[in-house]
Amino acid sequence: MMFEALRKYINQYTSSEISEGAFDTVSKSFTPKHLLKRQFLLQAGDVCKYTAFIVKGAMRQYSLVNGVENIVYFGIENWWMSDRESFTMLTPSQFNIDALEDCDLLLITHDKVQLLKESVPQWNKMAAQMDHRHSIAMQKRIHDAISLTAEDRFLNLIKSNPEFMQRFPQNMIASYLGITPESLSRIRKKLAKK
Amino acid sequence: MMFEALRKYINQYTSSEISEGAFDTVSKSFTPKHLLKRQFLLQAGDVCKYTAFIVKGAMRQYSLVNGVENIVYFGIENWWMSDRESFTMLTPSQFNIDALEDCDLLLITHDKVQLLKESVPQWNKMAAQMDHRHSIAMQKRIHDAISLTAEDRFLNLIKSNPEFMQRFPQNMIASYLGITPESLSRIRKKLAKK
């Protein structure tokens, strides 16, 4: 069942199991949503009204700069998807978020997130840890981006997220790495020779 | 006085002014520290024991990969400096943090941060907002890194942090942008022609 994935997720981040009552409050704050492949959760210019918890499926967040897609983020099961800036500031987003596979999602608005932070301590703790982990992960990616060659960034990605290789087409992996699909194809060719 | 900068900072992030008692608890958790230019707050291999609030001065966080410095982060007045990963996980850091100018800092340990989160609601709120803002800023930088040319990244930096230009030498700006000092010099030359 959809909400069980969320319960498991929350329990991972807190020392003690969340109580039935608290979890009830949490789950009431979410709306289930099914997205078909290629459907959008967010389109550039709109405000990101929802943060999605991915129960099943895969998504991406990307900008479109004169015809070129730049993927900043992939999401799979048990990950959160949203444009944090737009979601919290209620400003129009420059990003698109769409489904790369059919998805089962749980959606929550910013208001509800705030309410849960105040009323469910375990949620508050989890949310803080999430932000914290997210910013650590982002910092790693920045370091990779400025200090490693495209080849090393690719090798790092294989190590850290091998599942991405099976799941996403190469042109999207290339976009995520900040290179062209042609370059990635050549890097793979070169690596295969070893 | 050193702590006044911190009080101002906290009040910026909370709707109501922090009480004297609460601020007392906060300020007791910090240790003032003066760092001379070129002195280290953190050296690679060590655990990042402190997060520093910069009252005065400027710092940088960088890795050293076979002789090349890669600056991931600059800090100036009213910014926080620390390797978040090492600081929270208590793992050895791969980064160095040193002073680019003589600095007045306020240092706090991870234990104290946790205590303040539990005992001072305003601190807790501020800390959560800080993390949140930080991860938004990091996401922007990733987007820049993967989707913009070096020239556009440089122009963006001038817009978002013009003070960096006056304050830091060009070779460090180059490192922050992920290019060589020579490349940045040529980019500047090209831009000057317009």
Added chain:
DNA sequence: CGATTCTTTGAAAACAGTCAATCTGTGTGG
């Protein structure tokens, strides 16, 4: 099967990196 999308390959051009030399400005010690 045909259509579409994804990947690979090739050749040329644009871009960024390396190495070495020169130039500029700053600060220190004689």
Added chain:
DNA sequence: CCACACAGATTGACTGTTTTCAAAGAATCG
């Protein structure tokens, strides 16, 4: 106060990597 050393910035020539554009091969899906 000058001369010198030093760090940072610029320039040139060269090399290497990545992009671009175009075309040809796979793979996938209806």
